Amino acid sequence: MASSDVVRQMDKNARPLALSGHVGFDSLPDQLVNKSTSQGFCFNILCIGETGIGKSTLMDTLFNTNFENFESSHFEPKVKLRAQTYDLQESNVRLKLTVVNTVGFGDQMNKQESYQHIVDYIDTQFESYLQEELKIKRSLHNYHDSRIHACLYFIAPSGHSLKSLDLVTMKKLDSKVNIIPVIAKADTISKSELHKFKIKIMSELVSNGVQIYQFPIDDETVAKINTAMNGHLPFAVVGSTEEVSIGNKMVKARQYPWGVVQVENENHCDFVKLREMLICVNMEDLREQTHTRHYELYRRCKLEEMGFKDTGPECKPVSLQQTYEAKRQEFLGELQRREEEMRQTFVQRVKEKEAELKDAERELQGKFEQLKRLHADEKSKLEEKRRSLEEEMSAFSKRRAATELLQAQAFNASTNNKKDKDRKNSGFM
Amino acid sequence: MTSSARYKSRTVKSGKMCEEKEYVGFATLPNQVHRKSVKKGFDFTLMVAGESGLGKSTLINSLFLTDLYKDRKLLNAEERINQTVEIIKHTVDIEEKGVKLKLTIVDTPGFGDAVNNTESWKANTDYIDQQFEQYFRDESGLNRKNIQDNRVHCCLYFIPPFGHGLRPVDVEFMKALQDKVNVVPLISKADCLTPAEMRKMKDRVREEIEKFGIKVYQFPDCDSDEDEELKQQDRELKESTPFAVIGSNTIVEVKGQRVRGRLYPWGIVEVDNQSHCDFVKLRTMLIRSHMHDLKDITCDVHYENYRAQCIQQMTSKLTQDNRVESPIPILPLSTPDVETEKLIKMKDEELRRMQEMLQKMQQQMHEQDL
Numbered sequence: 001m002a003s004s005d006v007v008r009q010m011d012k013n014a015r016p017l018a019l020s021g022h023v024g025f026d027s028l029p030d031q032l033v034n035k036s037t038s039q040g041f042c043f044n045i046l047c048i049g050e051t052g053i054g055k056s057t058l059m060d061t062l063f064n065t066n067f068e069n070f071e072s073s074h075f076e077p078k079v080k081l082r083a084q085t086y087d088l089q090e091s092n093v094r095l096k097l098t099v100v101n102t103v104g105f106g107d108q109m110n111k112q113e114s115y116q117h118i119v120d121y122i123d124t125q126f127e128s129y130l131q132e133e134l135k136i137k138r139s140l141h142n143y144h145d146s147r148i149h150a151c152l153y154f155i156a157p158s159g160h161s162l163k164s165l166d167l168v169t170m171k172k173l174d175s176k177v178n179i180i181p182v183i184a185k186a187d188t189i190s191k192s193e194l195h196k197f198k199i200k201i202m203s204e205l206v207s208n209g210v211q212i213y214q215f216p217i218d219d220e221t222v223a224k225i226n227t228a229m230n231g232h233l234p235f236a237v238v239g240s241t242e243e244v245s246i247g248n249k250m251v252k253a254r255q256y257p258w259g260v261v262q263v264e265n266e267n268h269c270d271f272v273k274l275r276e277m278l279i280c281v282n283m284e285d286l287r288e289q290t291h292t293r294h295y296e297l298y299r300r301c302k303l304e305e306m307g308f309k310d311t312g313p314e315c316k317p318v319s320l321q322q323t324y325e326a327k328r329q330e331f332l333g334e335l336q337r338r339e340e341e342m343r344q345t346f347v348q349r350v351k352e353k354e355a356e357l358k359d360a361e362r363e364l365q366g367k368f369e370q371l372k373r374l375h376a377d378e379k380s381k382l383e384e385k386r387r388s389l390e391e392e393m394s395a396f397s398k399r400r401a402a403t404e405l406l407q408a409q410a411f412n413a414s415t416n417n418k419k420d421k422d423r424k425n426s427g428f429m
Numbered sequence: 430m431t432s433s434a435r436y437k438s439r440t441v442k443s444g445k446m447c448e449e450k451e452y453v454g455f456a457t458l459p460n461q462v463h464r465k466s467v468k469k470g471f472d473f474t475l476m477v478a479g480e481s482g483l484g485k486s487t488l489i490n491s492l493f494l495t496d497l498y499k500d501r502k503l504l505n506a507e508e509r510i511n512q513t514v515e516i517i518k519h520t521v522d523i524e525e526k527g528v529k530l531k532l533t534i535v536d537t538p539g540f541g542d543a544v545n546n547t548e549s550w551k552a553n554t555d556y557i558d559q560q561f562e563q564y565f566r567d568e569s570g571l572n573r574k575n576i577q578d579n580r581v582h583c584c585l586y587f588i589p590p591f592g593h594g595l596r597p598v599d600v601e602f603m604k605a606l607q608d609k610v611n612v613v614p615l616i617s618k619a620d621c622l623t624p625a626e627m628r629k630m631k632d633r634v635r636e637e638i639e640k641f642g643i644k645v646y647q648f649p650d651c652d653s654d655e656d657e658e659l660k661q662q663d664r665e666l667k668e669s670t671p672f673a674v675i676g677s678n679t680i681v682e683v684k685g686q687r688v689r690g691r692l693y694p695w696g697i698v699e700v701d702n703q704s705h706c707d708f709v710k711l712r713t714m715l716i717r718s719h720m721h722d723l724k725d726i727t728c729d730v731h732y733e734n735y736r737a738q739c740i741q742q743m744t745s746k747l748t749q750d751n752r753v754e755s756p757i758p759i760l761p762l763s764t765p766d767v768e769t770e771k772l773i774k775m776k777d778e779e780l781r782r783m784q785e786m787l788q789k790m791q792q793q794m795h796e797q798d799l
Contacts (some may be wrong), residue, residue: 052592158482162506259696
């Protein structure tokens with residue numbers, strides 16, 4: 001895919017040599033081209049803009065196809081991203097194009113969180129590429145690169161200046177992706193107003209430190225055209241998939257009662273400029289910038305977060321393996337320490353529980369003894385009472401016997417007296 | 430047809446009828462009203478609301494053929510991130526054929542511009558309420574000779590044409606203001622949409638207005654005895670709401686004529702051309718035929734609603750205070766909650782169980798003893 005930093009330095013040990021005949025290595029670029037053509041290219045565009053501003057129409061117009069997009073509603077609660085991948089072919093060049101559109105951007109009442117979802121999406125793509133790079137068994141040449149190569153930011157044609165949401169979002173994205181701002185629906189601004197509008201937008205971006213994508217001017221073959229185009233940023237575009245007949249040709253245009261806006265007429269709008277810059281001239285540069293600048297920045301930040309450094313504590317270069325080993329040791333040591341800690345706490349807890357249980361047992365025992373004693377006391381008391389009661393009973397029965405005896409004696413005595421009396425009475429007769 | 434033409438025809442009719450009968454003379458009443466009103470002069474307060482960059486100022490300048498917005502400063506994007514909405518009033522006195530009009534435009538710069546726009550309509554509703562309150566106080570005062578009527582008669586709300594219809598902020602704004610002022614929604618920068626797209630957009634907006642139940646200003650129906658032309662006009666007017674407008678005060682030349690318009694490389698959009706935009710319809714509606722109706726509805730409906738609300742609030746407060754002074758009202762017996770009842774039941778059950786256990790224990794002891 002993309003090449004690594006190609007900075008040809010004049011190696012001090014290599015001396016330039018003149019050739020006396022034709023060798024043939026001037027076909028190297030052609031070999032490279034053939035190889036990449038057979039592989040196919042891949043390009044990912046992110047379109048950010050309010051609902052209904054013309055993102056899908058512009059994509060359709062740029063790539064001369066119908067990407068089958070449907071209208072979204074204005075009432076989405078949060079910003080979402082919708083990605084669609086298409087396989088296009090022109091001559092013998094195959095392009096795998098992914099178009100990512102924002103859904104519901106700029107519709108909410110509170111737009112403070114709108115940019116977050118977009119930033120997260122871009123970071124996710126970088127992250128998956130990083131993971132692939134760090135794998136042990138990796139297949140980078142087969143990998144479907146989903147990193148965003150270009151971000152078209154659609155500015156609403158108010159004619160005054162950027163919106164506050166635009167500024168905030170672009171500031172958050174300028175270090176993560178190549179931002180190309182475009183003025184959408186440009187057929188609503190007249191020429192003089194457009195000139196003022198463009199100046200205002202660029203000055204606002206510069207004064208707030210937003211770095212938009214500049215077309216490269218270091219390559220002589222395209223430097224001239226790129227410098228000219230850099231002066232026309234942001235491009236004012238009009239998109240249309242409908243055709244109107246002008247003269248005897250069918251051209252893409254928008255028909256109004258007062259005239260026809262031709263999409264490919266450079267006098268009417270900057271669509272042709274955008275197509276040339278984005279697709280014809282600088283597509284490869286966009287991909288390269290994404291890989292060498294934005295992705296490298298992300299990778300560096302991520303690895304630094306994880307604790308990797310290029311230089312050790314004594315400013316000696318440290319390789320990734322050493323750092324990795326050191327980290328691993330640290331991690332294992334940490335694990336062991338934690339294990340020890342847990343074991344100790346466990347043992348301590350067990351001891352505490354044992355002590356508690358013993359205490360409880362002793363208490364219960366004590367109580368049991370006490371209850372037993374009470375019970376024995378009660379029993380002995382009861383015994384005593386019974387004995388006294390029995391004694392009384394026996395005493396009572398004795399007395400009863402005695403009184404009965406007395407009574408019997410008394411009765412006998414009385415009967416004897418009676419007999420005597422009767423004898424006496426009968427004797428008299 | 431202007432309103433003056435309309436009433437002239439009426440006087441002619443009545444004049445003809447009364448020629449044969451006895452002539453009393455009160456047919457001249459309309460003339461007298463006309464004379465007095467011209468002497469008094471008219472006033473009209475118009476509120477404009479919408480995001481910045483939608484052409485509000487240009488449209489106001491085009492409507493009233495003046496330049497109200499000389500030397501105004503537009504804020505940068507970064508200044509607008511946390512912008513609050515403010516209220517700016519412009520008052521001008523304009524005169525046409527002896528009729529004086531004191532026009533007040535209430536502008537709300539900053540609406541919808543900040544990143545967080547929750548409740549950004551509060552400034553508008555507060556302002557309208559303030560005017561109502563002031564008028565209410567003046568009306569109930571002792572000296573009512575010189576009441577200044579600053580009540581807002583109409584609110585033009587600008588809907589951006591770049592989307593697919595109404596957005597949440599549009600719906601919220603119109604719903605917040607629908608009971609306080611006559612809301613007239615407009616589709617701004619209409620030169621952005623082709624005729625087919627415009628029809629779709631208007632239908633969409635009308636649908637959504639109905640769906641969300643927004644009460645926008647409804648044109649009053651024509652009297653049935655008006656002539657066909659007027660009725661036709663009225664129907665066309667109603668069918669083309671919401672109006673799609675373009676504003677401009679620059680003169681361009683079209684086919685030898687000098688007209689107001691916008692110059693593009695592909696053509697010239699004429700502001701006064703009915704097939705290009707609805708500017709003429711808006712002007713007719715707002716100034717030439719329905720200005721007084723707007724004022725009437727503000728006085729009779731919106732202001733009366735506000736007044737009734739105000740008075741109701743005041744009287745309910747008074748009665749509340751009265752109640753406190755009277756003897757302590759008897760509070761209704763609170764039925765025990767379900768929870769406390771449950772607790773009581775539980776406690777009862779526990780008591781019963783304990784009693785049973787006691788009995789059992791006593792029995793056991795007896796048996797043991799015996």
